[in-house]
Amino acid sequence: MLICRPDHTPLRILREKLHADPARVVLRPFHLAWQASVSEPSRAAQLVQDILKLDDDQAEAELDLIWKDFSERHWQIGRIFDERFAEIAEDVELAAGSVSPVKKRLIGAYFCHEYSYAAAALMNPSVVPHPDQTGLDPDQQRFVMSLRAVGEGHISSVAFREGIIGPGGDFRLWPQSGPAMAGVVDDRHHMGPEGAVTVHRQPDSAISNSVLFPVTEAQRNGLEDLRLVQFTHDDGGCEYIGTYTAYSGREIRSEMLRTSDFTRFCLEPLMGRAARNKGMALFPRKIGGRYLMVGRQDGKNVTLLASDTLNRWDDEGTMLLRPAFPWEFVQMGNCGSPIECDEGWILLTHGVGAMRKYSLGAALLDRDDPSKVIGRTACPILSAAESDREGYVPNVVYTCGAMRVGHELFIPYGISDSAIGFAVTGIDDLLSLMI
Template sequence: MDVTTTTARPNVSGSRTPPKVERTGIVLRPNNSRVVIRPFQPADDHRVERILGRICALSEAQVEAQLEEVMREFRDRHQKIRQYFLERFENVRRLLLTDQPIGEGRRLLIGAYFTQEYALESAALFNPSMIWAPDQSGVPDGSKRFIISLRATGEGHISSITFRSGLVDAAHRIHMDEPTRFVTAPDLVPNTLYDKFLFLRKLVELRIDGPFAEQVIETLGDRFTLEQLEAAIDRALNLSRPRHHELEPLAQGMRTLVRANYEVAFDPDLNVSERIIFPSSPTETNGIEDARFVEFREDDGSTSYYATYTAFDGKVVLPQILETKDFLRFKASTLNGPEVRNKGLAIFPRKVNGLYATLSRQDNENIFLMYSDMLHFWYTKVPIAKPTYAWEFVQLGNCGSPIETDAGWLVLTHGVGAMRKYAMGAFLLDKDDPSRLIGRLEEPLLEPNANEREGYVPNVVYSCGALVHEGVLIIPYAMSDYASTFATVPVDDVIAAMV
């Protein structure tokens, strides 16, 4: 965490002069050549069986020739492609019509037929969030290494989380690392353990509780795996066969909930730019959107990295959270409680008065503050900022987690005005009582200029998290939901311009 040493205070004279923001000219554009391999799985098992039958009818020579053609075309585009083909074969093995042993070449070819490439950022690369990298070894004096997460959007408008890295030098210049050509999805961690107490509380919240849920839960230990839950559900359904049709929706709800909580891990040898968090659970089938990362200082002095994000299944928007220590292993969890609604949750970088704190926007218009003694449960909220100036009359929201300064909690905001134009602003919250708004910019800090207003969604600038380096605010931001860039401005200037 980087805490500024500024002593600036909001301007009490009522000055409306906004601080001067410097654009860097760095642009991170979507690249349709960055592709990841994903499962190709026809929905109809009979179709899968027919494809398998055709491959099994090939001679060994035909299999060898076809496999060589596939490998020649795709082996240099992906890492560990043979391993992935063999895993895909195992996924469809159950639909083979015989237990006859199958050679490795044919298994690889079968896997290739049930694999596809996905251009994860072919449409857009936007809504960045920036944090200092866990590893700062070998960095020159006065410089800091960072990781930036971005929302990558590809075919079908499916969004995932991708990463880039770089360095901020002593003169506040930003140097981006060149991404490699490869992109690799993480491995799903087997035998992830689930907490029975938290699981039961979420069932109650979703109104999936009742005699059937109790029958399932009572057979599980305090911590259980997905496989153990599946077995418990099957036992409970078998004991209630006459009511199977009535109970199946409850069973499916329990399965969906547990699959929304999962862990993934990347190979430590992968470059930061090669890591991609792709939708993995039923709640994320249409995308993982707008991750807001924050470096969080735990009570014991250790550091964790949290990111609230929006899971979207095509119908329901569901706020969730990612947790990691090293950007190699990530735990995804549902957020719970009646106030977990809408988009844009942003966690404070430490506890405030002994409690977790977060900014939120449950009503599409105003910014709220929430406290909780548990990171995953949120029950109450208080309003702290409403649309006040013309450039934010439509709605107001945060642009990432609050940044701690000597003057207070600095919050970057986005406001929506006429013609649905997005602009970025800022306000200041009291450090000891963040429900008190003590300073605010009357004019936008950043608006889309002529080079930034054209894109997938025109007239938008938007960020999911900034950093402070030696008194300078570094703002990564998206340009019209298409590409991303950076701007810088002294923190003192921002706070001094507030009223």
Template sequence: MSQATFLNRQALHLYPDPARVVVRRFGPSPDPRDMNPTDKLRANHIVARVTALDHETAASQLAEVLENFNGRHRNLLERFEARADEMEEVFTAHGAFTKTQRQLVGSYFLHEYSFEAAALFNPSIVLHPDQSGAPSGGCRFVLSVRAVGEGHISSLTFRSGTVAADGSLSVDPTSRLATIATFRNRMVRVDGDDVEVVFSPEGDISERVIFPITASQSNGIEDARFVAFDEGGRTVFRATYTAYNGRGIRSELIETTDFLSFRMSPLRGSAAVNKGMALFPRKIGGRYAMIARQDNENLYLVYSDDLMNWDGGVAILKPQYPWEFIQIGTCGSPIELDEGWLLFTHGVGPVRRYAIGAVLLDKKDPSRVLARSREPLVRPEPSEREGYVPNVVYTCGAMRHGGQIVLPYAVSDTYCNFATIRIEALLQALDPVVAEETHYVRQAASP
């Protein structure tokens, strides 16, 4: 299969920038609820030392802190005060803080964190909810990206950009500033908390960073697969992602309508215990549908009545060609075409090389595989082989624009490249699949 007939790699790259930092909790233990007696004692020692300073010395020290850090963050004094308020539950009785003391105390329980120092990769792409300013014949998009910093902790961040009428891509300039989402609400559940976070509308979308909040996410929010979901005529941007706590994983869901406020919820059921669930962009037969991998090898079609609970499923794809003999997985949500559902997949082959392929599923019955790629559509080029995890190309979601697919993809778990694919030529390049070839996995799978 010749890539040149339908694939156009763009001269556009998105690299991690270690100079981009956020302010995070810091202290003997970052969360007051987790502090043991020794942690609490140390925290109160800090308070005692700050309150022992005379007003002039405290003001001078706070001014020095601001001189060092104020241009690197928005609303830094407010962040200091909020952190001091958060720590009050572990402080012993003390006199009322002056405003200067409260701000200075809060500064001792925060630190800067370079959230994308190690990598910026595994992107997904959707139409921007605000198309004002889009070029004639083009569109604006939102790119979600997995950022990795110190301690290999993954967070979720964003970029915006433009597709021009001629198919060329551009990414808007990235802000120097970055801010972690503000926690707004938590609903405690036995099997995991639902949380809501929000960003201030000031600043650029590239400033927004969703950092792990719950225990299940403590070591990472990984590989969000965003899709613009049609919920009865209203567009809701939803993504499944992998929550990692340092020991185990599970699939969770994030939802937004404006990329300012987000709701994050754990998915439940036997089909939600593995990585890489990809949500269809609309209901099928009145039910929500996902493509998921349940056995670390094959892909399954799974349905749900309520979006949160996922059980059962029917296997529809297994590794068939040498480039995917180890395992296959999703590369984002299916894309609806007149011809069927276009699903990008990843395959793992010899020497753990990752490549990207595609399959075409029947529009009415997605358990029917109509065609698939015998050879990879995208494989690591010589210039793309080196990185944190070598020999990998990977994406968490593509987007249709007119007669082409916009495909952002990660290079060796380090940075992002971009390509466009002509849909007509891609479909012609896929090998038709006869019914007998998929009989080994297909059972009744009607929604």
């Protein structure tokens, strides 16, 4: 009889942890909650008229107060106010040339607000090699980690951290210098419900200081659980592709993020019958001439999906993994994109057992035919420890993607939907536990 021991794990837990931080704020557009009746001016237009009625001394005094309160917290505040004024002027059909520079910035300030994007939680990270690997020792890699950040209203956004990792889990995160800055939509006038949207990182904002917020109605309540992978195309070119869940507050849909350098991001919905559930994760290259994903089509089992195109998934897929052990009886799912090694594809999984306890496991898939499961861990490789079980959602450990570093895996993971921890494991050590 197989009995899993609490210490039966090949993972080494690292000391570093990331926690929610209400001090990390961004300047975001402020939208008034409701409009007046159709026959009356909108609330936005009324607010603009109230500001324009101020005499010049009043307007300058108000802007001075705002500057004293916020300019040290947001060093590009003037540019942001100017850009926001331009948007509002267009929306309310205001002749911008008739407005003084002081009142332009004051109007911009009234239509912005600070948002603490990670005040409630940081969770569910994924990690990929950084686009810039210059100047490193042979056994080191730079990385980019995505994080699900949760703030006021339980709105989920995508934040990033950069860092360097070497052998044995010797890693460090780059400091977050200066204020965080929200990504900006390239063209806010062409944002159809089914089309792609392009968002760019603000000038002079490092990747680690950038946050991607919902920008469409389908994303209104959150961008959830981005699973990033460095994808290699047939011609040898690479790009970073991430699958995530867009949540409108009523419905979910699967979407995809694409970027070549984390400067500009294309966000587009995934189409087709198979793109209907949470937790899709793309293989890092085509296999047998087709794109492959792992997903969970029925809410319980892990499925292998195939497609001839990246953005349409009609094939319902084939069953890959079913719950086989008590710690995964409730349901299973993937924990990010499969990772290629000499022996095959390592697929990190999660299982849900009694008391809705989440644990991490792993499986090994055939390198040429990933529908064949070579082995899987009978016991969890990571479960919530006593020190890590408390949080917004207790007894949960979860990751959206790990990264290979030489002969090891670097695994950032979410802790009870509240914080992020880090672990490493030798690939050989992990494979030795599979049956």
